[in-house]
Amino acid sequence: MGEFSTIANVAPAYVHRDKLVAPAAPLSLKGGRLKWYDIAYPETPVPETIRRLGRDYLEREAGAGRINVSADLGFVVLHRCGHNDFYFLILSTWRNENELWESVYAHDARTQSDFELFPRPGPHLGTYCVWEMGAAWHEQQAWRRYLVTMRDDAAKRAWFADTFTGLV
Numbered sequence: 001m002g003e004f005s006t007i008a009n010v011a012p013a014y015v016h017r018d019k020l021v022a023p024a025a026p027l028s029l030k031g032g033r034l035k036w037y038d039i040a041y042p043e044t045p046v047p048e049t050i051r052r053l054g055r056d057y058l059e060r061e062a063g064a065g066r067i068n069v070s071a072d073l074g075f076v077v078l079h080r081c082g083h084n085d086f087y088f089l090i091l092s093t094w095r096n097e098n099e100l101w102e103s104v105y106a107h108d109a110r111t112q113s114d115f116e117l118f119p120r121p122g123p124h125l126g127t128y129c130v131w132e133m134g135a136a137w138h139e140q141q142a143w144r145r146y147l148v149t150m151r152d153d154a155a156k157r158a159w160f161a162d163t164f165t166g167l168v
Helices: 048-063 132-147 153-161
Strands: 020-029 032-040 073-081 086-095 099-108
Touching: 020 048, 020 132, 032 048, 032 086, 032 132, 032 153, 048 073, 048 086, 048 099, 073 132, 073 153, 086 132, 099 132, 132 153
Parallel strands: 032 073
Antiparallel strands: 020 032, 073 086, 086 099
16 A cells, blocks of 8 residues: 555645635626635635625626626635635536536736636646635535426526535
8 A cells, every 4th residue: 555654745834724615695697697605714704805806807708708607507716815815716617417617717916906817737737625625515515406306497596595604
């Protein structure tokens, strides 16, 4: 099996803390319906100005045709990384019945005026961090519950109302 002491080591100075996942107002993009989650330390929540910037950005991108989620259901995660001014904006939609598709954007308030597509070169890339996975896990479970329904309008409304709030 090999020795574990030399692989996947967490930096000795790293201290892990819970963050709060909290739903915000949902977003409609050209007909697509998206739940919205903010993720941040409880004492430094996502500022309303950043949330508005992220929402406006996605609306502009959809309006310009650079993203098309018009027939999709999904969710958005706006993650304040640490206590600083760096944010990930992750747009995820359900497609092909059971696949989660994503677009990742980032904003550094110290150096950028808006969100930008996050560059993702290379074959082996990061996806969700441990905090973002809390929202994604809830959404996976909610979608699984939806898939075993009649998938009619009532089931879609029930899925849309099924959000998560809590520490992750």
